[in-house]
Amino acid sequence: MKYLPWLGLALLLQVVLSSPEVFWFLSPAQLWLLVVVAFARRTQPAKAGWLGLFGGLAADGLRGLAIGPSGIAGALAGAAVAWTSAVFELGGPLFWVGGTFLAAFVVEVITAVLYLSLGTRPPHGVIGAAAAVAGTALFALVVAAGEWWWGRTFSPEARRRRALRRR
Amino acid sequence: MARLAFRPDLALALACLGLYVATAAQVRQGQGTALGFAFQSLSQPLVVGTTQLVQAAKDWASGRQDWEAILAELQDLRQQVARLSEENQLLASELLVLRQGHQLLAAFPSLQEQAVLAAVTARDLLGSHTLTVDRGRIHGVTRDCPVLGPEGVLGRVDQVTEKTARVQLLTHPAAAAAAQIVGVEGEALLLGGERPRLEGLPPYTQVPPGSHVVTTGSEGVYPPGLPLGVTGEPKLGAMFTEVPVKLSARAEAARVVMVLRRQRP
Numbered sequence: 001m002k003y004l005p006w007l008g009l010a011l012l013l014q015v016v017l018s019s020p021e022v023f024w025f026l027s028p029a030q031l032w033l034l035v036v037v038a039f040a041r042r043t044q045p046a047k048a049g050w051l052g053l054f055g056g057l058a059a060d061g062l063r064g065l066a067i068g069p070s071g072i073a074g075a076l077a078g079a080a081v082a083w084t085s086a087v088f089e090l091g092g093p094l095f096w097v098g099g100t101f102l103a104a105f106v107v108e109v110i111t112a113v114l115y116l117s118l119g120t121r122p123p124h125g126v127i128g129a130a131a132a133v134a135g136t137a138l139f140a141l142v143v144a145a146g147e148w149w150w151g152r153t154f155s156p157e158a159r160r161r162r163a164l165r166r167r
Numbered sequence: 168m169a170r171l172a173f174r175p176d177l178a179l180a181l182a183c184l185g186l187y188v189a190t191a192a193q194v195r196q197g198q199g200t201a202l203g204f205a206f207q208s209l210s211q212p213l214v215v216g217t218t219q220l221v222q223a224a225k226d227w228a229s230g231r232q233d234w235e236a237i238l239a240e241l242q243d244l245r246q247q248v249a250r251l252s253e254e255n256q257l258l259a260s261e262l263l264v265l266r267q268g269h270q271l272l273a274a275f276p277s278l279q280e281q282a283v284l285a286a287v288t289a290r291d292l293l294g295s296h297t298l299t300v301d302r303g304r305i306h307g308v309t310r311d312c313p314v315l316g317p318e319g320v321l322g323r324v325d326q327v328t329e330k331t332a333r334v335q336l337l338t339h340p341a342a343a344a345a346a347q348i349v350g351v352e353g354e355a356l357l358l359g360g361e362r363p364r365l366e367g368l369p370p371y372t373q374v375p376p377g378s379h380v381v382t383t384g385s386e387g388v389y390p391p392g393l394p395l396g397v398t399g400e401p402k403l404g405a406m407f408t409e410v411p412v413k414l415s416a417r418a419e420a421a422r423v424v425m426v427l428r429r430q431r432p
Binding site (some may be wrong): 012015022049056064066069072075079114118134 | 174175176178179182183187189190191193194206207209210214217220221222284403
């Protein structure tokens, strides 16, 4: 439940990114996926899938699309990331970049497949999907760098190192 | 009572299936669903508000930049005004100096050849009764050179350096000059001080007040005929007639003076 506020914040930022005042190449990024990926690190695939489902539904609603495809894709993406990180024991920047890349890729592929299976065109083509994957992975890089800096500055190991250096 | 318990993964799969059906319905209908409209009406104000917020933040940043630029420009303009005001004062001062120099040259045209115009750089009219001018030895100024203002004799040079000279005014207690009252026989000695006076005139000499006093040159410092001042009410002494003199030259107003170089024998 503690991830729900973060999900709301990510969706709000998603709206901000779609504003005409922000750089246009940031708008395809799906920030809500970052929250799903963060949740999927230490949880079961099904639970991560539920968060992905809610996040995807909200994203569909915010974009004015048919409500459902992104929810299904988000559920599958969350479950896939949770399963992958558990199996391959991913952590650190690799988890963030790899997990987000995987999640964004799954979401784009599943969404496209769902729309095509219903006999309609997906909301965007290959270039749009690639932009969404790249934009989301870019934000994952930023998050990974932030986490690395945070750990380097505020972790107990860093504090001990600083204390030893003072002596 | 029977209890239904779903496995979370199974429940997720069922939810996804339901969503797929719902999506299919939305796609088939093509006009949007009530849920879609609800989402739209909820999210649209959010989108618009966020856009306005971002725009406001951008406007604020832009306004702040403009404000800083205006402040910097104002500071720059203030500095320019201060500089221009200073230049204006200097120009006015130089103009005054030029005017006085012109007046001096016009007042004594016969002395132009030996004249050196000098600007007054310092003055002490009440203490040492001196002026300091910006011309010195390298300009041909020597000790005892006469110094004139536009109205008449100011004094003589008593100290000289390479580039400056000090002028002892006629108001100095030790100053003196050989003088003559225009229209009166005999030579007198003008003695300086706070109340300059003429001494050495024979007793009972009739001196009309307001008569002009000029130099005679017999002391070897001042050329003859230069105006010194005008006489006041004479006092008859036992041996001499003492005549107060109001000096013509006003040292307090002098910005430029004329130093007369001494002719080498």
